[in-house]
Amino acid sequence: MVQITQKRVQSSSRLAGHGLKAEDLAAMGRLPLFCDLPAEALAEITVEASVHKYQRNEVIFHQGDVPTALRVVLDGQVGLTGTVTDGGETLVEILSAGEMFIAAAVLTEKPFLMSAVALQTSRILSLPGERFRRDVRERPDLSFLMLASMAKHFRMLVREVKDLKLKSAAQRLALYLLGLTAKREGSTIVRLPHSKSIIAARVGVRPETLSRAFGHLRKQGVAVDGHAVAIADIPALRAYCHEGEEII
Amino acid sequence: MVQITQKRVQSSSRLAGHGLKAEDLAAMGRLPLFCDLPAEALAEITVEASVHKYQRNEVIFHQGDVPTALRVVLDGQVGLTGTVTDGGETLVEILSAGEMFIAAAVLTEKPFLMSAVALQTSRILSLPGERFRRDVRERPDLSFLMLASMAKHFRMLVREVKDLKLKSAAQRLALYLLGLTAKREGSTIVRLPHSKSIIAARVGVRPETLSRAFGHLRKQGVAVDGHAVAIADIPALRAYCHEGEEII
DNA sequence: GCATCAACTTGACCACTGTCAAATAATTTG
DNA sequence: CAAATTATTTGACAGTGGTCAAGTTGATGC
Numbered sequence: 001m002v003q004i005t006q007k008r009v010q011s012s013s014r015l016a017g018h019g020l021k022a023e024d025l026a027a028m029g030r031l032p033l034f035c036d037l038p039a040e041a042l043a044e045i046t047v048e049a050s051v052h053k054y055q056r057n058e059v060i061f062h063q064g065d066v067p068t069a070l071r072v073v074l075d076g077q078v079g080l081t082g083t084v085t086d087g088g089e090t091l092v093e094i095l096s097a098g099e100m101f102i103a104a105a106v107l108t109e110k111p112f113l114m115s116a117v118a119l120q121t122s123r124i125l126s127l128p129g130e131r132f133r134r135d136v137r138e139r140p141d142l143s144f145l146m147l148a149s150m151a152k153h154f155r156m157l158v159r160e161v162k163d164l165k166l167k168s169a170a171q172r173l174a175l176y177l178l179g180l181t182a183k184r185e186g187s188t189i190v191r192l193p194h195s196k197s198i199i200a201a202r203v204g205v206r207p208e209t210l211s212r213a214f215g216h217l218r219k220q221g222v223a224v225d226g227h228a229v230a231i232a233d234i235p236a237l238r239a240y241c242h243e244g245e246e247i248i
Numbered sequence: 249m250v251q252i253t254q255k256r257v258q259s260s261s262r263l264a265g266h267g268l269k270a271e272d273l274a275a276m277g278r279l280p281l282f283c284d285l286p287a288e289a290l291a292e293i294t295v296e297a298s299v300h301k302y303q304r305n306e307v308i309f310h311q312g313d314v315p316t317a318l319r320v321v322l323d324g325q326v327g328l329t330g331t332v333t334d335g336g337e338t339l340v341e342i343l344s345a346g347e348m349f350i351a352a353a354v355l356t357e358k359p360f361l362m363s364a365v366a367l368q369t370s371r372i373l374s375l376p377g378e379r380f381r382r383d384v385r386e387r388p389d390l391s392f393l394m395l396a397s398m399a400k401h402f403r404m405l406v407r408e409v410k411d412l413k414l415k416s417a418a419q420r421l422a423l424y425l426l427g428l429t430a431k432r433e434g435s436t437i438v439r440l441p442h443s444k445s446i447i448a449a450r451v452g453v454r455p456e457t458l459s460r461a462f463g464h465l466r467k468q469g470v471a472v473d474g475h476a477v478a479i480a481d482i483p484a485l486r487a488y489c490h491e492g493e494e495i496i
Numbered sequence: 497g498c499a500t501c502a503a504c505t506t507g508a509c510c511a512c513t514g515t516c517a518a519a520t521a522a523t524t525t526g
Numbered sequence: 527c528a529a530a531t532t533a534t535t536t537g538a539c540a541g542t543g544g545t546c547a548a549g550t551t552g553a554t555g556c
Contacts (some may be wrong), residue, residue, distance in 0.1 A: 004308045082410035084490050090413040091408065097267070101552065104399040111494045113406045136395065140388035147384065147395045150354040150402060157405040158340065158352070160363045164329035164412040165338040165452045169513070178340045202414045209513055211535050226522085242332045246359045417543070446502065457543055459505050474552085 004030045020049050024125065027074055031098045033149050034036065037141060045142065046167050053134045054118035063115045067105045068235060071125035076122025079198065080114040091201035094119065094194065106132060130163035137172060172214040176203055177222065177229060185234055192227045268297050272373065279346045280398050285389060292391065292477060293383050296376045302366035315353040317374035318444055321345050324370025327446065328362040337451035342367065342442065345488045351398060354380060415489065417453045418464040422489035424451055425470065425477060433482055440475045 026047060028034050034042055051074065054060055060071070063083055071078075073095050079094040080101065092114055105112050105127045112243045118124075118192070129187050136143045163172055176199065180190040192199060200210035214224050221232030231237055238244065266274075273294060276282050282290055298299040299322065299469040302308055308319070311331055315326050319326075321343050328349065345386055353360050353378045366372075384391045411420055424447065440447060448458035462472050468488045469480030479485055486492065 003306045044354040048426040057308040061466065064374065077489065082414065083404075084410075085493055086414070086490065088414040091411065092409055092413075107396065107399040113403060113410065113494055137392060140391060143388060143391045143395055147398065148355065150398050152397065154352040154356065154398060154402055154405065154446055155356065155361060156400065157409060158330075160407060160409050161340055161359065161412065162332075164331065164409065165340075166332045166334070206514060207516080207534070208536085211320060212513085215535095242334065245333055246361055438510085454544060455504070458546080460543085463505095 013212040018043070018047055020046050020051065020125075024049075024051055024074060028072070028125070031072065031100075032071075032144060033100055036145060039138065041141065045132070045135050045139075046125075046127065048128045049125055051123055051125050054122050054124060056118060056121050060116035060118060060124060061112060063113060066109050066111055066128055067102055067109070068102055068108045070100065070132050071116070072125040072127070074125050077119040077194070078122055078124070079119045079201075080118050081117060081201070082114045085239065089201070090204060091198065094198070094202055096193075100149070103146060105154075107136070107146075109133075119194065127171050139191075164204060166229045169209055170213040171201065171241040172203045172205075173199075173213045173241055174217060174220065174237050176220075176239070177217075177231065177242055178227075178234070178238060181231065181234060187221075187230070187232050188234065189228055189230045190224045192229060268299065268373075269436075271300055272297075272322060273476070276320070279320065279348075281320075281348055281393060283300065284393060288397040289387065289389060292389075293380070294373075294375065296379045299371055299373050302372060303372050304366060304369050306366045307447065308364035308366060308372060310362060311361060312359050315350055315357070315377055317376050318348065318351055318354045318380050319364070319377070320348045320373040322371040322373050324372075325367040325442070326370055326372070327365050327367045329365060329449070330362045337449070339446065339453060340379055342450055343384055344441075344445075349395065351394065351401075355384070355394075357381075367442065409489065412452060416467050417451065418459055419489040420451045420453075421447075421461045422465060422470075422485050423491055425465075425479060426482070426486060426489070426491055428477075429482060430450055435469075435478070435480045436482065437478045440477060 020028075025043065029039065031041055036043075037045070054076075060078065061067070063066060063081075075097050078095045078101065079091050080095070081089055082092050083089045093101075101116065102112065109129070136146060163175060167175070178191065180193070181188050194202070196210055197207045200207045203210060203211065203213075214222065217237075220237050222228040222237065223232070268478065273291065276294060277290055282293075285293075302324075309315070311329075313472065323345055326343045326349065327339050328343070329337055330340050340348075343412065349364065357377070375444060384394060411423060415423070425438065426443070429436050442450075443495045445455045445459055448455045453461065453462075462470065465485075468485050470476040470485065471480070
């Protein structure tokens with residue numbers, strides 16, 4: 001049922017009557033979300049799509065804005081930040097190439113709960129909201145894929161809520177580090193993909209506290225050197241932060 | 249594979265070839281989720297459904313179990329609790345009559361991230377997972393409704409994450425109280441629908457801290473007397489906890 | 497009414513995280 | 527390469543929320 005009939009047209013030219021360059025369309029077809037969609041459906045859905053480039057620290061949209069388009073990260077990194085007038089700000093999520101974001105806001109047509117900032121120079125694809133909602137309504141396959149994707153994402157948030165309520169800063173940092181190890185076992189060295197202040201916001205603490213949390217993790221066999229982090233015993237670290245303990 | 253052979257107690261009438269009593273089917277039809285579904289579709293979907301009664305504090309399922317059915321609260325209250333071996337436990341969500349739960353787990357077929365406990369004597373409807381997933385796959389209308397419902401729910405969780413990261417215990421309690429006032433303005437008296445220990449777990453603090461948080465809110469015009477809470481100035485309380493500040 | 501038990505409150509104290517300030521890398525710019 | 531920025535670490539201290547141990551209050555049963 002899935003056949004990717006990739007028609008390679010002239011390099012980096014636009015397809016007839018299509019808002020996307022051929023290479024971007026191809027990139028879309030490789031995304032976990034859309035790769036299960038027939039090529040012609042994908043082409044249809046992206047007719048009104050457009051691609052924008054954002055510089056590092058450039059704001060893509062603001063909390064409170066009404067969404068105009070579903071976004072997909074083609075390249076770079078995007079942070080979703082929540083703000084409270086008090087002065088507080090936190091990174092709710094970090095997105096990398098291939099990830100879709102703000103689906104819930106686009107579908108409900110409610111104001112954004114978060115702002116989006118390019119953490120690196122990034123290329124973002126936009127699927128206009130009106131059109132996308134129509135596509136979802138009319139294309140059962142798309143609606144089903146979105147549901148599956150959102151269910152997965154939903155569970156990530158439930159984990160997040162549990163972790164915030166039940167775990168310490170050091171444990172949450174350990175969880176974050178384990179997320180970078182890609183299910184390896186034994187020992188490993190990972191490279192932090194962000195600055196430590198960004199990681200601090202993601203973990204939900206101040207940079208100073210992150211430094212100290214790294215200090216605590218030294219006892220768990222975690223050694224930091226700049227952006228390189230050596231983890232001596234992954235299973236031990238996993239036990240320390242009770243990862244994957246859904247199986248009680 | 250899973251055969252729900254309900255013992256047939258023939259007091260209230262069952263529809264022919266249907267697992268549900270007529271009154272329960274009618275109740276389903278009134279739910280926000282399913283009321284947009286044609287009656288015949290609803291009847292179809294609920295053919296294999298069954299209803300169970302749980303006593304107060306009875307566990308409906310455990311964190312880590314593999315989901316067998318989508319659940320809907322017909323009557324009573326259900327709490328979803330997350331646990332960590334450490335000893336920590338928290339209430340992630342409280343559900344009342346008319347709310348569906350664990351849709352994400354059923355759709356992804358992954359182990360529960362939370363346990364469900366009846367906070368009161370409750371009647372719970374179960375839609376067997378295999379059948380439900382098939383229905384979602386085959387019925388575009390159902391898939392679309394689920395997507396809309398999940399998007400809404402998703403945004404609640406995003407709010408929750410933001411609140412946990414950015415707000416104090418007293419502010420989160422204020423948010424909880426405002427959630428009970430049903431968008432009224434001016435002043436009002438609400439009745440706490442749960443014991444204070446349950447509310448404490450929901451807000452994400454210890455009962456002792458909840459007591460003190462109520463103390464802090466006294467300065468914001470909140471007076472507690474047993475299960476009755478008087479709020480003198482709703483807009484002031486809303487400002488105090490920065491509710492609805494998506495519009496910055 | 498009184499005993500009993502559970503729910504709730506209060507106080508004393510402690511641990512964790514935030515804040516502010518200063519010192520020390522690391523990175524960028526001229 | 528040195529100056530200038532920006533990130534990160536460290537220390538001292540404060541505030542928030544957790545823990546433990548009494549009380550209180552309130553509900554339930556006899």
